[in-house]
Amino acid sequence: MSETQKPQQAPHEVAVTEATNATGATNQGVATQATYAHPDGTPLGIRDNAFGAHGRAFGSHGTGDTTGYGGLRKTVEMPGQSPRPYGGWFDECVDYLTEDLQQAGLDPQTAIERVVVDHGELTIYVSRGAIRAVAQALRDDQDLRFELCLGVSGVHYPHDTGRELHAVYHLMSVTHNRNLRVETTCPDADPKIPSVVDIYPGNNWHERETFDMFGIIFTGHPALTRSLLPDDWVGHPQRKDYPLGGIPVQFKGGTTPPADTRRSYN
DSSP: OOTTTSOOOOTTSOEEEOOBOTTSOBOTTSOEEEEEEOTTSOEEEEEEEESOOOOOGGGOOOOOOOSSOOSOOOOOOOOOOOOSOOOTTHHHHHHHHHHHHHHTTOOHHHHEEEEEEETTEEEEEEOGGGHHHHHHHHHHOTTTOOOEEEEEEEEEOTTSTTOOEEEEEEEEETTTTEEEEEEEEEOTTSOEEEOOTTTSGGGHHHHHHHHHHHOOEEETOTTOOOSSSOTTOOSOTTSTTSOOSSOOOOOOOOOOOOGGGSOOOO
16 A cells, blocks of 8 residues: 555544664564544553554543543433323323222322333333232233233432332233333332232242342331341442442351241241
């Protein structure tokens, strides 16, 4: 390739200089120096003994900090109420649920806080006092038939005042081949949500794990004990306010009681 055919190096690319010897001749195949540069051409530094240089990932010129914080700050914004029509089967699902709640003696306007369609997925936000009625209707109504609850996930938004703890239920209808999310909240000051284990028995361990990791107390659960950590563990590790470093190991004792003396989970 001639000199005129050689591609010019973009100013934001990594500049690589070749080492020269005392006579001014270029040393081919020996160590070179790599100079990193900002888009404006300002050098960041030179690395010796390099045969080439890789640019920062995705064009980034950060510090290489591996703590997980790169200086990015982004406001967390939850999707708001979606307008009608929601599209597809979403409208009829909400309509059937509204009818069922009315038949159960609940005010749908209070029980259903908002309906969100985001990225082609339906999420129904309900008040915690209505979660059991909503779960019962979604399971038993022949037009809904969400037979499976695949679990409940905890989420902690410490700045969502009065709604810091979220519980997200993932539902599936085998009959209609549909998926749905139901979400409810509770405050840090009163972290209680009614259990739905008697409606969806498979949620037993999921509610225990959410209690263990986030501290949400599922009232009415038959045996709400920790599922991952020891009973005497202090705190709930997946909360945003849980300290991440400098914590002494809290495991104590290290003995395993005989099987017939262990606690019952039923």
